[in-house]
Amino acid sequence: MTSQIRSNFRGARAWVALPEDRNREVLVRTLERLGLLVSEHGPDATDFVAGMHDVVFVDADQDFMVLDSDVPHIALIGMEAPSRLARVVRHRAASVLMKPVRATGIFTALFLAFNEHSIRQRELMDRETLSRRAEGRRAVVKAILKIMNDDDVSDDEAYRKMRVASMAKRISIEEFAAEILAASTSSMRLAGTAAHERKTKQP
Incomplete structure (x- = not known):
């Protein structure tokens, strides 16, 4: 399936954390012309609120931190020095x-x-x-082995039992397998506790 490409950014909320200079002035003016809602801040602003912005602009000529991993970051670069480019890569800025x-x-x-x-x-x-x-498949395999051991049946029969039981409960076979393993773990803990109590009561 072809991914939908976004090309309209009208209404998007931009957090611009840059020094107050000509670069920021041009950027803000252009963003507003494109229909973005711009919030201007200095590079060291600390009042960023996660979930309230759709894109972040940062200055890669100085160290910066990713403010929200769920929001794309665009890094401004003045010098193509390896250290600054590495900073952009490490922080996984989505564009420059x-x-x-x-x-x-x-x-x-x-x-x-x-x-x-x-x-x-x-x-x-x-x-x-x-x-x-993958985790669900591992749980199914473990549950099948447990049923085979407990009921002395083949793997096909163990799987059939799980399938019938999961359908009766209207849950996936992976969820049913997880329930079996959870119940088994709980039973083992109870058995271990009971054995410990019996041992401590012995004269």
Whole structure:
């Protein structure tokens, strides 16, 4: 499925954390012309509120921190020194703007930042989904082995039992497997506690 590409940034909320100079002036003016809602701050501003902004502009010529990993960051660079470029890479800025800032190039930086960040977020969600599926499969295998051992049945029969039971409870087989393992762990803990109590009561 083709990912939707965003090209309209009207109404987006921009946090501009830059020195008060010509670069910031040009940037803010252009962002407002593009329809963004701009909040201006110095590089050391500490009143950033997560979830209240859609894009952040930072100055990569000095050290900066990622204010919100859920928001794309655009780094301004005045000198293409390896140390400054490395800073941008380490903080995973989604796009860059070269100084001196000009009106041309700002839309491109926004376009790349928003869409690159969106792709990163989707890839992260995909990885998390795959991780959950893998964990679910491991739970199913462990539950099958437990049923095989407890009921002395084949792996196919153990899986069939789990499938029937999960359908009866209207939950996924992975969720049912997790319940089996959780109940088993709880039973083992109770058994261990009871054994300890019996041992301590012995004369």
